[in-house]
Amino acid sequence: MEIGYIKKREIVEEMKESYLDYAMSVIIARALPDVRDGLKPVHRRILYVMWEDGLRHNAKFRKSATVVGSCLGRYHPHGDIAVYDAMARMAQDFSLRYPLIDGQGNWGSTEDSQAAMRYCLVGDTSVLTNKGLIPIEKISHKKEGTINFQILSYQGKQIKASKFFNSGKHKIIEIMTEQGYKLKGSYNHPVLCWGLNDFGFPTLKWKLLKDISTDDYVILNRNFPLFNRKELNLKAFHPKNPKYKEVKLPEIMNSDLAFLLGALVAEGSFHQKQILFNNQDSEFYKRIKNIIKSQFAGVKLYERQIKSNCWELSLYHQKAVNFLENIGLNNSVSGKKEIPFTILRSKKELIRQFLTGLFEGDGCVIIHKDKRHNGQSIAIAYDSKSLKLIEQLKTLLLNFGVVTSLPYRDKRNGCYKLLVSGRENIQIFQKEIDFFSGRKKAVLAQISTINPNRMSKTDYIPFLNEYLRSNYKDSFIHCNGEQRNNFDRYNKLQKNYRQLKKILKPQDQKLIDWIIKNNFFFNKIKTVKKLNQKETVYSIKVESKCHSFIANGFINHNTEARLSKTAEEMLFDIEKETVDWTDNYDATRQEPMVLPAKLPQLLLNGSMGIAVGMATNIPPHHLGELVDGITYLIEHPQAATEELCQFIKGPDFPTGGFIYDRQTIIQAYSAGKGPIVSRAKTEIVEKKASLGERQASLGERQAGQFQILITEMTYGTNKAALVEKIADLVKEKKIEGIKDIRDESDKEGVRVVIDLKNDAFAQKILNRLFKLTDLQKTFHLNMLAIVDGIQPQILSLKAVLEHYIKHRQNVVRRRAQFELTQAKERAHILEGLAKALDHIDAVINTIKKSSTREEAHKNLVKKFKLTDRQTTAILEMRLQTLAGLEQKKIKDELKEKKKLIEGLEDLLKSPRKILTLIKKELQEIKEKYSDERRTKVIANPIGQFKEEELVPEEECIIILTQGGYVKRVKPQIYRAQKRGGRGIVGITPREEDMVGHFLTASSHDFILFFTDQGRVFRTKAFEIFEASRTSRGQAIMNILQIGPEEKITAIVPLKTKKSEIKFLLMVTKNGTIKKTAVEEFEQVRRSGLIAIKLDKGDELKWAKPSSGQDEIILVTNLGQSIRFKEKDIRPMGRGAAGVRGIRLKKDDKIVGMDMVIANSKQPTANSKNLLIITENGFGKKTELKHYRIQKRGGSGIKTAKITNKTGKIVAGRVLEEESEDLIAISQKGQVIRMKLKDIRAAGRTTQGVKIMKLTKDDRVASVACI
Structure with missing residues (x-):
């Protein structure tokens, strides 16, 4: 080694090498997944640690911090936050399609991050349990131990707590509310708060102590009490000193003893090993004196009068004094007094007695004169020099439902003063606790005179x-x-x-x-203090999904985890030498370099990671599709990616939604990278108004009639951020027409509701939302993974599957080899046992003749030609093996092993059989875990696919009211009725808004809207909002750009497919008719086109499609009609005015225009008839042969007898052979559907029969034949 030696190097070379080492470390050891098991090292280590620790899917949950700590200590020497974040992602069902960790607690949502892994409170925090109010540090003396008691969840349910954790020393934050309730814990300890969400809706929020500010409101439990219900045995606290004089001691906590303890904590003191008590209230003094004598039979008291009206007693018997000390009566100065621990663990009625004695001693009732509130206000006060006693008392009273004030220190006597105020609060105290003396009770009873409508200044529901x-x-x-x-x-x-x-x-x-049900106390934070010194902190494991528990009145919680079933599939067979192993970071353990991975994890759950100079972004997929694709590739190794895409249709995000453009998806899969466009699942629906909204809307236009619902999010979108973004867009006026937005999501799923204004165009707003928010986003596929454990590569879909298949081949081969070796070893032993059993007498004699075990071993090997292992097994064989049944078992097992060996050897010789086994195992996994695809795949790209491809072609009814509201409904909702029936309500328009037009069409048809001013507009039938039978519909102004004074007077459906329609015929109010080629209406601007030039005072009233060879019938309001050939009208351009169709009398007008179709098939009875309907509900059918063909422009002939009984004609229709039913709508919204065959045929000049009963002042408005 060259320690201390300085070597000169070029800085450029040093930087290159260092950067390369760093980059490769990040790429290989942190950021990118292995193509074989689809995991990054941190995920692999977390799963393996949980597997090692036995955290199977059916095991008990374990605290997350324990798992993280084990992972750090054994395999992953990095920060705990990174490990916990990786663990949390594997537990999130909105991040992974098939979560690998089964978690309990707050593991995050589409709008919140997961809670912290370690939530801990300082030792003196009082936890509410069924064994009393216990300081958390006293729950167990172990570092980590099993416990068994009930705690209280925030919902008021008793839940089992099963584990205790001492989490060591940590930095501490202390929060205190405006009423003085305190909590101290680690920075990442969460408590339940109350605030507004992004929709302005009051809601619960978990917040870490480090994130809490003085603007926050915490929730305190006062509505759900929890007390010990068992007798508290006190025998263990009896002094054992035999020198003590015999005095009888209480064996269980009882009401008298509890009352005594309350009085002694308040008014008692210690002096020279004696307990002193004095009080001016003689009744209270006598009560304490009698209790001492009854509880401690045989005791003697020393008494003296210290003032004219005050007596003092002294309890000096040491057995009684020590007993009281043992049960928690604190032998200290008044500033260190506290509530005895035995009281905190006693039954409710005993704690009540303690509090009565306590308040009788140091409590009082204060009456303030207050002119505003009936002349007075009342409060209960308690004084003590001990702050700890005051804080204990606050928590204890809260368990009775009594809220107390922020303690303050009285400068006159140095005591802390605690107040109970508020009428309801004092009444709870009076009912649950009360005072002892009649005098104080009488004063407190005056609370009933206080005005019950007074409002508390501190007890309110924020927001x-x-x-x-x-x-x-x-x-x-x-x-x-x-x-x-x-x-x-x-x-x-x-x-x-x-x-x-x-x-x-x-x-x-x-x-x-x-x-109202929970009656929580909402209290604002007053101070947040970061304390300088670290303290030991503790936590507990709660056996519930929310993991919440009550401590110091605050609501707290934590998280736990275990492996999911799918994660176990990743680890099965790992003990069978199926993968390679390597040393951990300190060479003390071995860890797997890759997992066996029955699941194609890389594609199944996807992966995201940013390395140095590269990144991976792989979406999750559907298990069933992946299995089918892998199976196909095994059977067709030369298949291209495009062929695989017939099985693997695209990403399947856990959040659902839609993905678009199948061709682009295939291209991305082929290249290993590319964009995939996704959209959230949205729907435009009609809003159901509440009773209040219906009452508020009487006499005025109802607002917000339609809503946009978001029920599935795009992958990776934060729901709260999305809503906030939409709200900002509305504020900035980048999107107009939104009235309100709120989140109604619950456990059942996502539901974000956007209320629209009455004049809003819903589809236009939705398109803007797609453009400006993450309701539409692009997933940038980049299938970058580590190949061969070292090389990062961008892989196509086929390449990823090939690497997975290759890995599984290797795993299956190694597993088979391991099982073969094990089987051969076992068969070898069984062969030796079988040989020994066949010569059992000789074997026994050989052993008996041998002087030592070693000699017996040597003799058996030599005589029976056995191996050392076989001989050892024979010598260790039990005598019970000699039984006939046991011998048969050995021989049967040997046959079974030989068969297994044969099968495994056959498998290892055949790569095809290994692939067949892989396919079989994948099919088994598919059957176990596969479910429905969540993300729907749309073949066409956004903006290029034809919308009608998404809309089924079906018959529909288009209804337009005179007030300008249009809707589309299914014809099946109107059931057929007998002639003369009253009908059902088909629409609920305003009094001033009557039904104007009513027609049937295909959902794929174009609908032409003609206005009274001679203009025409066009839209698809399916673009008209589908509504309920009783709905008013959508304002036509939101669909068409018509003028404010313009009205729709005619609606014409045009088939999108080729048809015999060549012309459009238009008729005006004054009898003018015009024929225009249909081609002139193929390109209708959204702003409309001129359809006919009108004379002054005239209006376009009617329009019909024609073939050019048809006949025309016009029907007038006063009972005239004319029939003439279409050939009599020459075609004209859109700008022409037309020619006369019929000569009208004064005050007459056109009410019906219809066609007699030329070259039709042999007509039925209906097709020969003209249907006439009058405004008073009369109708008839008249054969067309009674209407001779005339020249256009004449006065026509009589078509019906008009009387006051029948009223004027409102409609005339030529009945086609397809027409079976008549649907008629009245001006007030009544609808009747009846068979046309039920309407009687009558002569041309007759009045007809009653077909519809109408209420008074109602009239038939419109009819349609379907």
Whole structure:
């Protein structure tokens, strides 16, 4: 060695070598996964440590810090945070498709990071248990030990605590609330807090002590008590000194003894090995005197009068004094007094007696004159010079539901003063504890005279008032900016509960119910102190998923872990010499260089890592698809990546969503890198209004009718950050039309709700969200992995699978060789045993004649031609083996081993059989673990695929109201009824908004919208929002760019496929008709086109597609009709005005236009008829032969008898052979569906029959035949 020798080197060369060493260390030993098992070294070491420690999927959970510590100590000499973060990722079901670690506790979510691994509290922290209020350091005297008691979770459930941990010395943070509740623990200890999430919704939050500030509110438990229910045996505390005079001592804690202890802690003192007690209240003094005599039978007291009205007693019998000291009565000055530990571990009723005695001694009732509140206010005070006693008392009272004030020091006497204030708080004290003396009880009873509506200054629910008033405009909650009612005090909240229940949305109703049920005390942080000295800290293992427990009134928690079933598949057969091993960092242990890995882990769960000058980014995939792809590759070794992609369709993210562009995905897999575009799962739905919203919307337009729901996130997206981003975009006006956003996610899954304003275009907003947020993101695939344990390479999909297959071949071969060796060794022994059993008498005689074991061994080898191992086995053979059944077992086992050996040798000789075994094992894994694919694959790229490919082609009904609301519904929701039925509600429009248009179309059809001003607009049927039967629909202005005074007067469906449609026929209110080629409507701008030139005062009212060979029938409001040939109208351009179709009388107008289709098949009865419907619900069918063909422009002929009974005609339809049913809608939203065959045929000049019963002032508005 050249120690102390300085060698000159070129700095450039030194830098090169050092950098290269560093880079290779990071690449190989840290950042990149091995292509064989898909793991980085840290992940491999964590899994192997857990395997070594027996943490199988069915074992008990173990604390995360223990696993991390074991990994650091044995194999991974790096920082604990890095190991814990790697461990946490393997437990997160939103990071890994098939998690490798089964975790309990807070392992993170799509919006929060995992909790810290080590949560610890200082020794004097009082933990609430079923054995009492115990300082955490007193739970066990071991460094790590098994315990068995119940703790209280934050939900008020009793949960088993099974382990105790002494975590050593750490830096400490102390937090204190405004009411003086304290907690001290390690920097990464989490407590439950209350705050607003990114949606402004009040919610629970776990926060580490190091992250807590004076702006935070912590949650304190006062609603769920937990006390010891068993008698506390005191025999162990009896003094053993035989010299003590015989005095009877209590054997169990009882109410009198507890009361005595309370009085002695308050008013007692020690003096020269005596306990002194004095008090001016003679009743209280006599009570204590009698208790001492009854509890310590045989004791003598010394008494003296120290003042005219004050007596003092002295207990000097040392057996009684020592006993009281043994059960926790502190022999110290008043400044160091504390609550006896036996009291803290006693039953509730005994603690109650202690507190009564304690408050009777040093407590009092204070009455303040207060003109604002009925002339007075009341508080209970307790004084003590011992701060520890005060802090113990605060925690103990909280377990009774009593909240106390921040202690302050009285300068006059140096005592700390603790107050109980607030009407409800004092009433709890009065009910649960109370005073002893009648005088103090009487004063306390005056609490009943205090106004119950007074609001506490300290006991309130933060953020609740503000949240309700910002989200509801109901007059009960918020009236013209003035606060009418209060909801953030428990008494007010309970008083207003019934009325709130009628107004609130379901998620807000759940919030209120949860708050009232739990009755937590929300307290703001007053101070956060980082203490200079380290302290020993402790923790416990809780057998629940949330791992929460109550200590000092605060709610705390931790995490634990064990291997998942899938992780065990990675480690199976590791003990069979299937992989190579290497020394750990200090050469004290051996660790596997790679795991056997039955699972194709690299692709199954993916990997992310940044090395030096390179990075890997591999997405997770579906197990079933990977197995199918590997199987295919084994059977077709020459298959290209594109062939494998027929099985492996793309990434399968644990968070779901969509991925796009199959061709790009194949290209990325072929090259080993490339972009894959993904989107979150979103849906535009119609909002269901709450009762409060419905009441608030009466008489005004209802806002926020539609919502965007986000139910699956893109991979790796932080949900909270996403919501915050959306909120920022709304504030910056980069996205308009969003009314509200909130997170309704729960254990069932993700649900982010975006409420839209009434005039918002939902699809447009969603497209903006895709563009500006992580609702759409690109996963940059880069399949970089370590090959042959040393070489980083970018690999194609096929190459990754080939390396996996090669690794499994090696593992299976080595496993078979190991099992073959084991089988041969066992068969060799069995052959020797079998030979010995066949010559058992000779073997026994040989052994008997031998003088020593060594001689017997030598003689057996020589005489029976046995090996040393066979001979040793024979000599160790038990006599029971000589039984016939045992001999048969040996021979059967030998046959079995020989068969196994034959099979293993055959397997090792045949690479094909090894591959077949690999396929079989993969199929077994697929059957055990495979599930449904979560991420849907869309073959086309975003922006290039045709949207109708995603929409099924089906019949639908398009409804447009006169108020401009449109919707698409399925025709099946309207059931057929008998003629004359009342119908069902099909839409719920406003009184001023009646149904205007109603037609059937295919979901893939183009829908042309014609306006009264002669313009035309176009959209796909599926682009019209699908809504419920009773929904009003979406504002047409959100779909089409029509003017504010413009109205839709005609709707025409146009088939996207080739059809016989060549022209569009348009009819105006004044009887003008125009024919225009359909090609002129193929390129309709979003701003619309001119469809017809209108004369002044005229309006476009009707439009129909035609073949150019059809006939036209026009029906007027006053009962006229005309039938003429389409050939009578010459085609005109879009800008033309048209020609006269019918000559109208004064006050008459067109109400119906229809076609008699030329060259149709043999018509049925329906196709020969003209259907006439009148406004009062009358209808008839008349054969078309009664309508002769005329020249266009004439006055026409009579088509119906118009009377006051029938009302004017509202619709005329030519019945086609496909038409089976009639659907009619009234102006008030009534709908009837009936068979057309049920409508009676009648003459041309008749009035028809009643087909629809209408309510008063209602009229038929529109009809459709389907």
